[in-house]
Amino acid sequence: MAPNLDSFFQTVDSNADAFIERLRQAVAIPSISADEARRQDVVKMGMFLKAQLETLGAKMEARPLGKQPGKEHLELPPAVIGRYPAKKQEGKRTILVYGHYDVQPAEKSDGWNTEPFELSVDDKGRMYGRGSTDDKGPVLGWVNVIESHQKAGVDFPVNLLMCFEGMEEYGSEGLDDFIVAECKPGKFFEDADAVCISDNYWLGTEKPCLTYGLRGCSYYSIEISGPGQDLHSGVFGGTAQEPMTDLTRVMGSLVDTNGKIQIPGLYELVAPLTKEEQSLYSNIAFTMDNLYESLGSKTGIFDKKEETLMGRWRYPSLSLHGIEGAFSQPGAKTVIPAKVTGKFSIRTVPDMEPHEVDSLVFSYVKDQFAKLSSKNKLNVFLQHSGKWWVASPNHWNFTAAAKAVEKVWKIKPDLTREGGSIPVTLTFEQATGKNVLLLPMGSSTDAAHSINEKLDRKNYIEGIKLLGAYLHYVAEEPTS
Numbered sequence: 083m084a085p086n087l088d089s090f091f092q093t094v095d096s097n098a099d100a101f102i103e104r105l106r107q108a109v110a111i112p113s114i115s116a117d118e119a120r121r122q123d124v125v126k127m128g129m130f131l132k133a134q135l136e137t138l139g140a141k142m143e144a145r146p147l148g149k150q151p152g153k154e155h156l157e158l159p160p161a162v163i164g165r166y167p168a169k170k171q172e173g174k175r176t177i178l179v180y181g182h183y184d185v186q187p188a189e190k191s192d193g194w195n196t197e198p199f200e201l202s203v204d205d206k207g208r209m210y211g212r213g214s215t216d217d218k219g220p221v222l223g224w225v226n227v228i229e230s231h232q233k234a235g236v237d238f239p240v241n242l243l244m245c246f247e248g249m250e251e252y253g254s255e256g257l258d259d260f261i262v263a264e265c266k267p268g269k270f271f272e273d274a275d276a277v278c279i280s281d282n283y284w285l286g287t288e289k290p291c292l293t294y295g296l297r298g299c300s301y302y303s304i305e306i307s308g309p310g311q312d313l314h315s316g317v318f319g320g321t322a323q324e325p326m327t328d329l330t331r332v333m334g335s336l337v338d339t340n341g342k343i344q345i346p347g348l349y350e351l352v353a354p355l356t357k358e359e360q361s362l363y364s365n366i367a368f369t370m371d372n373l374y375e376s377l378g379s380k381t382g383i384f385d386k387k388e389e390t391l392m393g394r395w396r397y398p399s400l401s402l403h404g405i406e407g408a409f410s411q412p413g414a415k416t417v418i419p420a421k422v423t424g425k426f427s428i429r430t431v432p433d434m435e436p437h438e439v440d441s442l443v444f445s446y447v448k449d450q451f452a453k454l455s456s457k458n459k460l461n462v463f464l465q466h467s468g469k470w471w472v473a474s475p476n477h478w479n480f481t482a483a484a485k486a487v488e489k490v491w492k493i494k495p496d497l498t499r500e501g502g503s504i505p506v507t508l509t510f511e512q513a514t515g516k517n518v519l520l521l522p523m524g525s526s527t528d529a530a531h532s533i534n535e536k537l538d539r540k541n542y543i544e545g546i547k548l549l550g551a552y553l554h555y556v557a558e559e560p561t562s
């Protein structure tokens with residue numbers, strides 16, 4: 083029997099302003115995991131979340147994850163874990179949900195139209211702010227679901243286990259071992275029947291999706307050093323070998339303008355495209371205009387949607403991210419940087435094994451540098467890596483989510499994969515041995531990681547209904 087969700091939905095609608103206020107408070111905490119100076123804010127955000135859930139009666143714990151690898155002076159932010167209702171309801175399914183309370187860096191001077199850490203809602207209901215869609219909106223979605231059930235007087239349909247981390251945008255450091263340990267018998271997550279993660283996006287702006295695949299991410303640094311300190315280019319230019327010159331040439335050799343990775347052997351690690359898989363792409367509701375809208379330009383590599391989707395989901399990509407130590411301020415400083423560190427990452431796909439990718443990368447970078455015959459020094463290393471994940475959508479967890487989408491959005495969802503990475507997804511699948519579903523709240527134009535990140539009010543409020551409806555359907559769905 084379909085669950086009666088009317089009073090829950092009405093309560094979400096009548097509390098919408100309070101839920102937006104909750105998001106405003108969360109966005110105001112600059113919980114940037116990549117910035118050491120913001121570590122206290124990351125912790126503050128974790129404590130904010132814990133307090134909100136405790137007020138609603140959830141049993142919460144902030145679990146320490148130890149020191150940050152490579153930065154032993156820094157404590158990792160805690161895993162905020164919880165259970166709602168506090169006491170297990172026997173005979174009901176247990177659903178484990180995951181999200182992250184850290185965010186990507188953001189400065190107004192990057193080009194934001196509004197202050198990144200002040201939620202700013204425009205007349206079209208677009209709620210701008212760092213973390214609004216990635217991932218504070220979806221994480222607070224679960225909090226709002228609990229509150230709406232209480233206010234509506236509706237019985238909570240499942241046992242909810244929660245796992246919220248503060249280092250996702252920095253490779254989920256410390257979390258894998260914690261999850262594995264907590265899924266063991268007698269531990270916090272032992273009785274999870276299925277897992278749900280809301281931390282990705284629709285392909286366009288109109289049609290919701292359920293996601294069953296992610297690319298992995300292997301993130302590298304190339305460090306090149308030479309002079310003992312930064313130099314005056316008038317005094318030393320033409321007489322010193324310059325680290326930045328070497329670095330840009332090595333970085334420029336990694337990938338071409340059309341995204342083709344230049345590292346020999348890399349594409350040989352990729353699973354071949356089958357006829358069956360090839361036929362899936364044309365049925366996905368996605369257009370080149372969806373791409374151009376979210377890209378903010380028409381500078382896509384491919385002209386066809388199928389190639390674009392495959393380029394995003396099932397082939398690897400290599401992106402250059404930045405150079406630490408390089409001059410990047412306005413003006414015309416005539417400096418020769420003494421040491422520069424180039425950052426790039428490779429999004430990996432089935433069947434690429436991260437350690438095989440590493441060894442191809444390291445030997446290619448070393449070869450390219452050797453070709454320069456430079457007297458400078460090279461050090462190339464992996465910062466972090468997370469493996470790709472592809473699951474089966476033929477499972478009651480996905481069936482329940484599809485019913486919830488139809489109930490809330492009045493349309494059947496597309497089944498999609500995603501170009502981004504959520505490193506712990508695979509860890510949850512392996513540690514629990516249960517199905518993992520990605521259930522996105524935001525849309526393709528949300529600009530996660532970019533300037534002017536936003537979440538549409540409609541996606542937030544209907545998204546809260548979707549998460550709640552999913553819990554009701556998943557409670558009733560027969561085992562598949």
Ligand SMILES: NCC(=O)N[C@@H](Cc1c[nH]cn1)C(=O)O
Nearest residue numbers: 216250251252253281299502503
């Ligand atoms: N919303 C998920 C997300 O943005 N994930 C990050 C994960 C990551 C990997 N390395 C650094 N961060 C992503 O970039 O896909």
Ligand SMILES: [Zn+2]
Nearest residue numbers: 182216217281
């Ligand atoms: Zn995220």
Ligand SMILES: [Zn+2]
Nearest residue numbers: 216251530531
């Ligand atoms: Zn992110």
